[in-house]
Amino acid sequence: MPIDLDPAAFDAMVERALDDLPRDLAALVENVVVLVEAEAPPEDPDLLGLYDGLALTERQANHAGMLPDRILLFRGPLLDMADTEEHLEEEVRITVVHEVAHHFGLDDQRLHELGWG
Numbered sequence: 001m002p003i004d005l006d007p008a009a010f011d012a013m014v015e016r017a018l019d020d021l022p023r024d025l026a027a028l029v030e031n032v033v034v035l036v037e038a039e040a041p042p043e044d045p046d047l048l049g050l051y052d053g054l055a056l057t058e059r060q061a062n063h064a065g066m067l068p069d070r071i072l073l074f075r076g077p078l079l080d081m082a083d084t085e086e087h088l089e090e091e092v093r094i095t096v097v098h099e100v101a102h103h104f105g106l107d108d109q110r111l112h113e114l115g116w117g
Contacts, residue, residue, distance in 0.1 A: 011036055016089070021097070040076065048073070050071070051069065053070060071099040
């Protein structure tokens with residue numbers, strides 16, 4: 001059964017997941033904003049997260065001055081899949097790591113190979 005968690009508590013989970021990224025890795029994240037949306041897009045209602053941007057491996061030297069890339073986390077689908085707050089916290093953490101990995105140019109196939117897909 002899905003759990004219910006108010007948006008502020010969910011946002012705090014996202015903050016903890018970001019804070020738990022290794023410092024060396026987090027220091028390499030450039031020009032990215034992390035946002036929480038209530039629901040996933042209608043065309044993919046079960047989507048947990050989305051990286052919207054140009055991976056570091058794809059950027060040209062003159063990429064400066066661009067709007068930030070976005071990592072979107074979808075609260076509704078994450079809440080729907082979790083049956084406890086601990087399970088939700090783990091899924092949020094996995095989703096954050098997954099989307100940050102896309103920022104570094106790792107695709108879904110490589111993430112699956114590494115156990116993060």
